[in-house]
Amino acid sequence: MANSSIRYGASIRKRFNEVKREKRELYKCDLCSQMKVKRISTSIWKCKHCGTVYAGGAYSMKTSAGENAKSVIEALAKK
Ligand SMILES: [Zn+2]
Known part of the structure:
Protein backbone atom coordinates (compact mmCIF):
# COMPACT_ATOMS: atom_id res chain seq x y z
CA MET A 1 0.00 0.00 0.00
CA ALA A 2 2.70 2.49 -0.97
CA ASN A 3 0.24 4.96 -2.50
CA SER A 4 -1.94 5.33 0.60
CA SER A 5 1.07 5.86 2.87
CA ILE A 6 2.32 8.67 0.59
CA ARG A 7 -1.08 10.34 0.72
CA TYR A 8 -1.15 10.03 4.50
CA GLY A 9 2.28 11.69 4.80
CA ALA A 10 1.23 14.59 2.57
CA SER A 11 -1.87 15.34 4.60
CA ILE A 12 0.14 15.33 7.85
CA ARG A 13 2.62 17.80 6.32
CA LYS A 14 -0.23 20.02 5.16
CA ARG A 15 -1.81 19.96 8.63
CA PHE A 16 1.55 20.75 10.23
CA ASN A 17 2.02 23.79 7.97
CA GLU A 18 -1.45 25.04 8.88
CA VAL A 19 -0.68 24.73 12.61
CA LYS A 20 2.62 26.57 12.17
CA ARG A 21 0.91 29.42 10.36
CA GLU A 22 -1.87 29.72 12.94
CA LYS A 23 0.63 29.85 15.81
CA ARG A 24 2.36 32.90 14.29
CA GLU A 25 -0.85 34.75 13.64
CA LEU A 26 -2.06 37.66 15.76
CA TYR A 27 -5.74 37.89 16.57
CA LYS A 28 -8.01 40.81 17.22
CA CYS A 29 -8.60 41.68 20.87
CA ARG A 39 -0.53 32.70 21.81
CA ILE A 40 1.60 32.65 24.96
CA SER A 41 1.18 28.97 25.86
CA THR A 42 -1.13 26.04 25.12
CA SER A 43 -4.69 27.40 24.95
CA ILE A 44 -3.65 30.73 26.50
CA TRP A 45 -3.76 33.89 24.41
CA THR A 63 -11.82 26.45 17.54
CA SER A 64 -12.80 24.73 14.31
CA ALA A 65 -16.38 24.52 15.61
CA GLY A 66 -16.39 28.28 16.13
CA GLU A 67 -14.90 28.83 12.69
CA ASN A 68 -17.64 26.73 11.10
CA ALA A 69 -20.35 28.68 12.89
CA LYS A 70 -18.76 31.97 11.81
CA SER A 71 -18.59 30.98 8.15
CA VAL A 72 -22.24 29.93 8.30
CA ILE A 73 -23.20 33.30 9.76
CA GLU A 74 -21.17 35.11 7.09
CA ALA A 75 -22.78 33.04 4.34
CA LEU A 76 -26.24 33.91 5.67
CA ALA A 77 -25.36 37.60 5.99
CA LYS A 78 -24.44 37.81 2.28
CA LYS A 79 -27.95 36.80 1.20
ZN1 LIG B 1 -6.42 44.28 23.96
Whole structure:
Protein backbone atom coordinates (compact mmCIF):
# COMPACT_ATOMS: atom_id res chain seq x y z
CA MET A 1 0.00 0.00 0.00
CA ALA A 2 2.70 2.49 -0.97
CA ASN A 3 0.24 4.96 -2.50
CA SER A 4 -1.94 5.33 0.60
CA SER A 5 1.07 5.86 2.87
CA ILE A 6 2.32 8.67 0.59
CA ARG A 7 -1.08 10.34 0.72
CA TYR A 8 -1.15 10.03 4.50
CA GLY A 9 2.28 11.69 4.80
CA ALA A 10 1.23 14.59 2.57
CA SER A 11 -1.87 15.34 4.60
CA ILE A 12 0.14 15.33 7.85
CA ARG A 13 2.62 17.80 6.32
CA LYS A 14 -0.23 20.02 5.16
CA ARG A 15 -1.81 19.96 8.63
CA PHE A 16 1.55 20.75 10.23
CA ASN A 17 2.02 23.79 7.97
CA GLU A 18 -1.45 25.04 8.88
CA VAL A 19 -0.68 24.73 12.61
CA LYS A 20 2.62 26.57 12.17
CA ARG A 21 0.91 29.42 10.36
CA GLU A 22 -1.87 29.72 12.94
CA LYS A 23 0.63 29.85 15.81
CA ARG A 24 2.36 32.90 14.29
CA GLU A 25 -0.85 34.75 13.64
CA LEU A 26 -2.06 37.66 15.76
CA TYR A 27 -5.74 37.89 16.57
CA LYS A 28 -8.01 40.81 17.22
CA CYS A 29 -8.60 41.68 20.87
CA ASP A 30 -12.28 41.89 21.82
CA LEU A 31 -11.56 44.58 24.38
CA CYS A 32 -9.26 47.07 22.61
CA SER A 33 -9.79 45.93 18.97
CA GLN A 34 -6.03 45.81 18.34
CA MET A 35 -4.52 42.93 16.34
CA LYS A 36 -2.25 42.12 19.26
CA VAL A 37 -3.56 38.85 20.67
CA LYS A 38 -0.76 36.30 20.62
CA ARG A 39 -0.53 32.70 21.81
CA ILE A 40 1.60 32.65 24.96
CA SER A 41 1.18 28.97 25.86
CA THR A 42 -1.13 26.04 25.12
CA SER A 43 -4.69 27.40 24.95
CA ILE A 44 -3.65 30.73 26.50
CA TRP A 45 -3.76 33.89 24.41
CA LYS A 46 -2.80 37.35 25.56
CA CYS A 47 -3.33 40.80 24.14
CA LYS A 48 0.01 42.61 23.95
CA HIS A 49 -1.81 45.92 23.93
CA CYS A 50 -4.13 45.82 26.96
CA GLY A 51 -3.00 42.60 28.67
CA THR A 52 -6.32 40.73 28.43
CA VAL A 53 -5.82 36.96 28.63
CA TYR A 54 -8.02 34.60 26.63
CA ALA A 55 -8.42 30.85 26.84
CA GLY A 56 -8.70 29.42 23.34
CA GLY A 57 -7.71 26.47 21.22
CA ALA A 58 -4.28 24.90 21.62
CA TYR A 59 -2.92 26.21 18.32
CA SER A 60 -5.54 28.61 17.09
CA MET A 61 -7.58 31.08 19.10
CA LYS A 62 -10.71 30.06 17.26
CA THR A 63 -11.82 26.45 17.54
CA SER A 64 -12.80 24.73 14.31
CA ALA A 65 -16.38 24.52 15.61
CA GLY A 66 -16.39 28.28 16.13
CA GLU A 67 -14.90 28.83 12.69
CA ASN A 68 -17.64 26.73 11.10
CA ALA A 69 -20.35 28.68 12.89
CA LYS A 70 -18.76 31.97 11.81
CA SER A 71 -18.59 30.98 8.15
CA VAL A 72 -22.24 29.93 8.30
CA ILE A 73 -23.20 33.30 9.76
CA GLU A 74 -21.17 35.11 7.09
CA ALA A 75 -22.78 33.04 4.34
CA LEU A 76 -26.24 33.91 5.67
CA ALA A 77 -25.36 37.60 5.99
CA LYS A 78 -24.44 37.81 2.28
CA LYS A 79 -27.95 36.80 1.20
ZN1 LIG B 1 -6.42 44.28 23.96
